[in-house]
Amino acid sequence: MMSPLLKASAVSTAIFLLGTIVFAREGNNGKGSPIFGVQLPSGYRRWQVVSVAHEAGSLNDIRVILGNDVAMRTFRSGTRPFPDGAVIARLAWRYEPSSQNNAVFGQAQSFIAGDPTNVQIEVKDSRRYAATGGWGYGQFENGIANPSAALLNTCQGCHSKLPWTEDRIFTHYAR
């Protein structure tokens, strides 16, 4: 038999763990990103590939851009603007040389994905995000929404500099 004290302790540990899991899964306690309230979409890691890229300089990452079904249909058809419901996910990892691969190839040529840096999510909702061209933004580290509003203003600031024909999206579909 478990003593009442141990039992109470086990129950409160379980409640604490449950709370932690819910917090991590919902990102920022369910509120999502600042300004936009964008959430980390469930299942985004299994979405289809739009394209890949490497950002050098201070970012120094290697990244893949994924889309939900609505976004992929639009990328493949080449039509713009993206319809409401399109969601794009950009996953980035530290850009690192691969000692394993370079040893096999006999020369330093291979760069791979290291630890994850962050995930950025863009959601098209032409009414809700009318002030930012129809797109809402969020950045997530370890599943938690980054709380910086200044950061998200730099997102939409850069995206708004693209030619209007791109509908504020940098990436083109890689055929």
Next chain:
Amino acid sequence: MMSPLLKASAVSTAIFLLGTIVFAREGNNGKGSPIFGVQLPSGYRRWQVVSVAHEAGSLNDIRVILGNDVAMRTFRSGTRPFPDGAVIARLAWRYEPSSQNNAVFGQAQSFIAGDPTNVQIEVKDSRRYAATGGWGYGQFENGIANPSAALLNTCQGCHSKLPWTEDRIFTHYAR
């Protein structure tokens, strides 16, 4: 009314086009890759992402590695060896600076996927490919199997140099 000559011409053009499409879809007229007979799997462009990489040097590409459901389960669980039925696809594109992105960022930092170079497919079948560690290889350009047996021998030659714990697969799952 179409003249008999025009009609015959139209029919033979249609047959020619149909032949071209079937050839392109099946890759190397249905025979698949040399040595291994590996085919380009239908729907591979919609598979899930294992990881991304950049190969510098003479390859000078940026690439994504995708897996079918069997392969993805194994990558996510971390178990080895891969079971029969696992198929891995490596899609590569020319590694190119993005003038569009660099103009927005105000500095040269962005490298993106240019034209496709080739798609490589690895199929696990421990009986059929017992002589090469259970893996069969194919390389495809524009959907057509590359006919060079020498090329495929270099594939399996490099993969066989990896530590046996990797089951001849270079890529690790990017979390």
